[in-house]
Amino acid sequence: MGSAHPCIAGINIYQPAPPTGPTQQPLQTLGNFRGWDIRTEKLQQNLSWTVKQQCVDLLAEGLWEELLDDEQPDITVMDWYEDSRLDTCVYELHVWLLAADRRTVIAQHHVAPRTSGRGPPGHWVQVSHVFRQYGPGVRFVHFLHKTKNRLEPRGVWRTRVTDSSVSVQFRE
Numbered sequence: 001m002g003s004a005h006p007c008i009a010g011i012n013i014y015q016p017a018p019p020t021g022p023t024q025q026p027l028q029t030l031g032n033f034r035g036w037d038i039r040t041e042k043l044q045q046n047l048s049w050t051v052k053q054q055c056v057d058l059l060a061e062g063l064w065e066e067l068l069d070d071e072q073p074d075i076t077v078m079d080w081y082e083d084s085r086l087d088t089c090v091y092e093l094h095v096w097l098l099a100a101d102r103r104t105v106i107a108q109h110h111v112a113p114r115t116s117g118r119g120p121p122g123h124w125v126q127v128s129h130v131f132r133q134y135g136p137g138v139r140f141v142h143f144l145h146k147t148k149n150r151l152e153p154r155g156v157w158r159t160r161v162t163d164s165s166v167s168v169q170f171r172e
Helices: 065-071
Strands: 004-006 037-042 047-057 074-082 091-098 105-111 124-131 140-152 155-158 161-171
Touching (some): 074 140, 091 124, 105 124, 140 161
Antiparallel strands (some): 037 047, 074 124, 074 161, 091 140, 140 155
16 A cells, blocks of 8 residues: 555646736736636625636546556645635635536535635645545546635736646556
8 A cells, every 4th residue: 555646647727816906907818817717706796706717637548447546546635725815715625526427416516615814815835635435437527716806996806826836646
């Protein structure tokens, strides 16, 4: 039972962190978000969520059914978000391991960390989760994160996020 090694099936869904400070520009103009579905959810007062998601096809990324079903390699999701202090919760991560029909949920993970309130705003926080022994049938990883925005007269203050990744680790 050796240690897990990152495999060739690491899927980096990197996105650049938008620049700091308020902006009038839409998020899509601030970086390369190819592959991401992006929408905005309005909240009360001047707050909103930016919701970004994508569905990773594990077979298209080079894995095969027998490997996923029999070996069930660890699937790690990782993300970094800025503790912007725009609200008590500025970030959420939702991940589903899906069957071939893209609807049947085999495993899932949800987290909505609260700000610590310590130290200056703007430090980066890592969020990660490892799916283990999830059972047969996984073919897709649906990755969705939400970041809080605040609209001010000078523009939109965004909670930045970067280095989102999905990776698959084989065990020796």
